[in-house]
Amino acid sequence: xxxxxxxxRPSGGEAHRETDGRMIRPFDPPPALMLSHAVLDALxxxxxxxxxxxxxxxxxxxxxxxxxxxxxxxWTGLQHRKTCFDTLTRCLxxxxxxxxxxxxxxxxxxxxxLALSGGAAQ
Numbered sequence: 278x279x280x281x282x283x284x285x286r287p288s289g290g291e292a293h294r295e296t297d298g299r300m301i302r303p304f305d306p307p308p309a310l311m312l313s314h315a316v317l318d319a320l321x322x323x324x325x326x327x328x329x330x331x332x333x334x335x336x337x338x339x340x341x342x343x344x345x346x347x348x349x350x351x352w353t354g355l356q357h358r359k360t361c362f363d364t365l366t367r368c369l370x371x372x373x374x375x376x377x378x379x380x381x382x383x384x385x386x387x388x389x390x391l392a393l394s395g396g397a398a399q
Contacts, residue, residue, distance in 0.1 A: 310336055310337055312336070315393075319393040319394070320332070320373065320391075320393060323371075323393070324373070325364075327353075327355065327360065327361075327364040328364055328367060328368050328371075328373070330353040330354070330355065330364075331349060331353060331361075331364050331365055331368050331374075332368060332373055332374065332387075333353075334349055334352040334353050335374055335385045335386065335387065336387065337352070338352060339386060339387075341384065342379060342384060343379050343380070343382040343383070343384060344382070344383060344384050344385050345382060345383075346358055346361050346362050346365065349361050349365060365385075369385075372388050372390075372391050373387070373388060373391060374386065374387060374388055375387075375388045
C-alpha cells in the first residue's frame with residue numbers, strides 16, 4: 278500500500294488502522310481542559326495576569342511528572358526567571374496551588390482544599 282493510510286469503512290464500530298498497525302479514531306473528542314464556573318467567577322478575578330498564566334499552565338500540564346521554572350517560562354511566555362519564580366511562589370502562598378516533591382524536582386497541582394467566597398476580591 279505504499280505507506281499511505283487505507284480508507285475503508287470499518288465494520289462493527291472498529292477504528293481505522295494505520296499501515297503500521299496503530300489505531301486512529303478520527304472522531305474522538307480532542308483532549309480538552311474544562312473549567313468550572315467557580316474557577317472563572319471566583320478565582321480569575323483574584324489573580325493578577327501572571328498568576329492566571331501560572332494557574333492555567335498547571336491546569337493544562339497536570340500530567341507532567343516534573344515542573345520546573347524553565348518549563349513554566351516556556352508554557353506561559355514569561356521571560357524572566359525571577360518573575361516566573363516569584364509568581365509561582367505567590368500562587369503557592371495564596372493557596373491556589375500545592376507543590377509536591379518528585380525526586381530532586383517538584384510537581385504542582387490545583388489546591389483541592391481552596392475555598393473562596395463568591396465573586397471577585399475587593
